[in-house]
Amino acid sequence: MENHLTEITMTVNGVSVSRNIEPRVLLAHFLREELGLTGTHIGCDTSQCGACTVLIDGEAVKSCTVLAVQCMGQSVTTIEGLAQTTLHPMQAAFREKHGLQCGFCTSGVMMTAIELLKQYPNPTESQIRQGLDGVLCRCTGYETIVRSVQHAASLMSKQELPQEEEVG
């Protein structure tokens, strides 16, 4: 049973990947060790700290508590998948508003905040704090994290304006 491998195919950051893996490989390990995407961090490994948060089909999920085999056919986005030719507005906002200190939790916080802004494009401070309930910053840098997410919301709403004009 130790060597029982399962073939898995999923899309990671827009690229289809296939591997033969043990079923017990967690998504966090799959991303880091099989694909070398070490931007996804493993903090507590007990589904509490949220540092390992990635998007599965657009939803924020703690990848230390998901088996890679559960993601068969699904689309995973990690921190590496955010920046295109320029930084994602979330990354730009965190840089500008000093949203990271040691940086360990940052990728998980940003992935969580991306889903948060999908739900609340213009969030209140309270909505941000509640939405980020599942990520812990051991530097306790929450004030700047909240400011960064507010700034990201503002950047992203500006980004979307031209598109709306085109539609109108």
Place this chain on the structure above:
Amino acid sequence: MRTAPFEYHRAHDIDDALEWLTRDGDREVKILAGGHSLLPLMKLKLATPTVLLDVQGVSELKGVTMEPGWIRIGALSRYVDLTRDPTVAEALPLLSQVAATVADMQVRNRGTIGGSLCHADPQADIPAAVLALDGRLIVVGPRGERRMTLDEFIVAPFLTVLEPTEILSAVEFPIPSGPQQSVYLKRPHPASGYPIVGVAITANVPTPGHLSNVRVVVGGMGSKAYRAYATESTLNEKELSPETLRQAAEVAITEAQLSDDADVPYHSQLIRTYVERALHRLYGGVA
């Protein structure tokens, strides 16, 4: 942390899942839904199933459907589904409200109502809602289907009557006839977010200031969520006032079902305070 090795299978439909469960009696087959209770246990080696049966593709376990007088919620419904589904929010606002208090956004994106009930953690939020809303758990197995209340389903902490060959397929709730008020008030543990106490109350409001069919449920402490029957009696068909609510909360202490390691004065005080506050919130909505 890695789990112990296991075989992994995906069930295509409910019959396929039941077949996997009965195929080999010597092997421990565990059903994997959202995995947010099971995988942490497996990582700690507190659970070491031989086979994991992934049911996420089983359509019979999904979805919310209305039937005359009932609403049926598939066992695979996630907390996030319960908070967003307009049918649930309309018919069972308490369930939506309780689901929204579970853990955090990432966990609510994965964890399921069925998984929570089968895990039977005494500190879970969902059982209190199911008991307060008089839900019926639908269990399917090789001998067909059986329905039971939460009290019948959960035996003790982390122990249910579910046979190794059975699956919890859905929870059905009666749709309240007439205006119903409900409230869930919880004191979350500051670190874990689990309720130290969670009080769920449902009641019909025949006339302003009066309640009937009151169900007061205390969860988060003791071995499982329980109904506070004597507390309910002090409220049913009585003229409500701040004084009757205070008395009801006192009664709730007398029938508290605390765990063996409870800090009795502290937990009793929590029950009284949260029952009284929950009643005030409910009363504020009905007076």
